[in-house]
Amino acid sequence: MLNKMYTKVKAVVVILPLLMFLGASVAQASEQDMMIERASPLGFEETIVKLIENAKGLGWKVPKKWKKDFQKNLKRVAKVDVGRNLVIEMCEPHAAAKLLVHDQYKKFLSMMPCSVAVYEKSDGKVYLSMMNIQFMGQMYKGKKEIEEMVTKLGPQMEQMLVMQ
Numbered sequence: 001m002l003n004k005m006y007t008k009v010k011a012v013v014v015i016l017p018l019l020m021f022l023g024a025s026v027a028q029a030s031e032q033d034m035m036i037e038r039a040s041p042l043g044f045e046e047t048i049v050k051l052i053e054n055a056k057g058l059g060w061k062v063p064k065k066w067k068k069d070f071q072k073n074l075k076r077v078a079k080v081d082v083g084r085n086l087v088i089e090m091c092e093p094h095a096a097a098k099l100l101v102h103d104q105y106k107k108f109l110s111m112m113p114c115s116v117a118v119y120e121k122s123d124g125k126v127y128l129s130m131m132n133i134q135f136m137g138q139m140y141k142g143k144k145e146i147e148e149m150v151t152k153l154g155p156q157m158e159q160m161l162v163m164q
Contacts, residue, residue, distance in 0.1 A: 034136065037129040040118075040163045044084055047118050047126050047163055054160045055090045055116075062090045066113065085119035092156070095149050102145060116160065128161050 040047040052062050066089035074082050091113040099105045116130045137150030 034132055035129055036132045036158070036161070037127055038161045038163075040126040040128055042126065042163050044118065044120060044126050047128065048086060048088065050163050051088060051116060051118060051128065051160060054162065058092075058156045058159060059094075060090045060092050060156075060160075062088065066090065083120055083122070085117060087115050087117045089113040089115050092153055095153055099145055099149055105145065114157070128163075130157060130161070133157055 040050075042050060055062050068087040068089075070085050070087065071082055074080050096112060099108065111131070114130065114133075116128060118126065118128055120126055133150055134154035137146055137154070140146040
């Protein structure tokens with residue numbers, strides 16, 4: 001009886017740290033992979049102009065009213081200055097329509113339109129960030145419509161962040 005208990009304790013002592021390590025590694029990898037962040041060599045306003053120019057050049061729609069200024073809104077509502085930022089929403093309408101005609105993909109409406117954030121950090125540099133559609137698409141392996149959209153839009157979204 002004591003021998004069985006010793007074996008169980010030994011297994012817990014060996015397995016528990018391993019599980020904790022693996023769990024932390026997965027959490028860290030997921031955080032790094034789910035979002036893309038790039039430093040911009042341009043100033044804040046110039047980065048916004050270049051981002052919109054890049055998106056439109058790739059055929060994306062970027063309506064003027066699809067912009068969110070969290071600094072302004074949070075200063076007003078929460079009385080906290082989160083720093084200079086602008087979230088710009090954009091859409092590739094043909095890809096969206098091709099996906100959304102299928103009932104099983106209507107749930108993706110909650111993630112549309114695509115958002116790209118432009119912000120300044122405390123280091124004074126300007127950054128861009130967005131969801132990593134290629135990483136997210138890996139969760140839907142074998143779903144033809146998703147794979148086609150990710151294959152088409154993933155590289156375009158990366159191109160949007162090129163600020164040269």
